[in-house]
Amino acid sequence: MIKKIIVSVCLLFSLVSFAQEGTSSPYSFYGIGDVRYRGTIENRSMAGLAIVPDSIHINLQNPAMYSSLKYTSFTVGGTFSANQLKTNQKEEKAQRTTLDYLAVGIPLKKLGLGFGLIPYSSVGYNIRNSVFSNENGIVNNNRTDNFYKGSGGLNKVFFGFGYQLAKNFSIGADVQYNFGKIDTRSLSTQFTLNSSNIYEQVQYSTRETNSSSASGVNFNAGLSYNTKLYKNISLFSSLTYSPEATITLNNERFIAIVQSANGILDTVDDEVEIQVADTKLKMPSKFSFGLGIGDTKKWIVGTELTFQGTSNFGNRFNDIDNVSYENATRFTVGGYYIPDYKSFTNYFERIVYRGGFRFENTGLVINNQPIEDAAVTLGLGLPLRGAFSNVNVGFELGNRGTQNRGLVREHYMNFSIGLSLNDRWFIKRKYN
Structure with missing residues (x-):
């Protein structure tokens, strides 16, 4: 197990680098980018449901669940994403491969500890937009091509604990330090229509580059309670709350006159720094409540509701006028099924089969249009012999x-894959 932890330290640097290009969504243009983290692979396979105490899997959504661990656990996960982006005029495709999280959980009788690193949000877009000039409603011979590009994101280092107050009741909390950097660039190029009806590029273009370094601390608290209903059937409940927190962005902006062709930079003729104010973004408060029913060794089905006060959120700069925010909500239903976890003759009966559905109002509103997200999920838990x-x-x-x-x-x-590696630590030997 010690070797596994050493490997995890080496992977920390990889996680930070992968987080810089973790999305291809144009919606990552706004705020701190596209929020990628939705739990570990086993929870994401149930659409994010995380209400059941687990002795061999780390639950990174509710810190109270750390107290359920029976083995020292190391977990890491990554995702391959294939996106199809469609507008009314055009269609594009994009792919990304990312590492999603790395964490260690340590059980200490009734106390459980957890720590790790999560790439929380990502900025990653490359957009071209053409605008035709007009006078009095009549299009003239001028065209402006705007190129937008962004990269970077926000990462979280966290440390948390869970404590079992009673046999079926646990509490927990964690502290998260947020850090990262977001770089964006916009390039504006003019074209005129010549006598041959061909657009010719004006020699000089205007480029604006922005850089924001982020830092801040936030907290998360959780409760977990379960009770037996009938024979092996139990009721499970989970509650988490994250209060509002502040992320400080140290901003820089540069304006330059450049020579370019189709958005590709050739030379910079003149560049000046523009003073812009630093920004304090309000990370919204979040409240989640979930209920489930079942036999942990056989099947579970449950649902979870999440409310997020996104209406107080904002953008890195105050010069974006087509976007606003409203309170976000997410509805999740999911579960798992294990045919026979004790089977020694049939491997497929020991596989955990997972599934779920989620619907989310993200809280982002662009051109007075709410941005919604819906998905179905499937997954397998494959035990190692x-x-x-x-x-x-x-x-x-x-x-x-x-x-x-x-x-x-x-x-x-x-498509996601994760490893959950478990071992016993701190065992007192009976014989020397």
């Missing part, structure tokens, strides 16, 4: 956004 460790795979198929009012509709497919 001779150990309590397992490989978890998940599949997600969903849609986000709309083609109304000039916006983009995203059809996405995510």
Whole structure:
């Protein structure tokens, strides 16, 4: 197990670098980018449902669940994403491969500890937009091509604990330090129509580059309670709350006159720094409540509701006038089924079969159009022979956004794989 932890430290640097290009969504233009993290692979395979105490899997959504661990656990997960982006005029495709999280959980009798690193949000877009000039409603011979590009994102280092107050009741909390950098660039190029009806590029273009370094701390608290209803059937409940927090963005902006061709930079003729104010973004408060029923060794079905006060959120700069925010909501239903977890003769009967559905109003409103997200999920938990460790795979198929009012509709497919490696630590030997 120590070797596994050493490997995890080496992977920390990879996680940070992968987080910089973790999305291809044009909606990552706004705020801190596209929020990627939705739980571990086993939870995401149930559409994000995370209400059941688990002795061999780390639950990163509710810190109270750390107290349920019976083995020291190391978990890491990654995702391959294939996106189809559609507007009323055009269609594009994009792909990304990312690492999603890395965490360690340590049980200490009734106390459980957890720590790790999560790439929380990502900025990653490359957009070209053509605007034709007009006078008195009549289009003239001038055209402006605007090129937008962004990268970076927000990462979280966290440390948390869970404590079992009673046999079926646990509490927990964690502290998260947010850090990262977001870089964006916009390039504006003029074209005129010549006598041969061919657009010729004006020699000089205007480029604006913005850089924001983010830092801040936020907290998360959770409760977990379960009670037996009948024989092996139990009721499970989960509650988490994250209060509003502040992320400080140290901003820089540069304006330059450049020579370019089709958005590709050739030379910079003149560049000046423009003083812009630093920004304090309000990370919204979030409240989640979930209920489920079942036998943990056989099947579980449950639902979870999440409310997020996104209406107080904002953008990195105050010069974007087509976007606003409203309170966000997410509805999740999911579960799992295990044919026979004790089977020694049939491997497929020990596989955990997972599935779920979620619907989300993201809270982002562009051109007075709310951005919604819906997806179905499937997954498998594949036990490794001779150990309590397992490989978890998940599949997600969903849609986000709309083609109304000039916006983009995203059809996405995510294939995820995660490792949950478990071992016993701190065992007192009976014989020396």
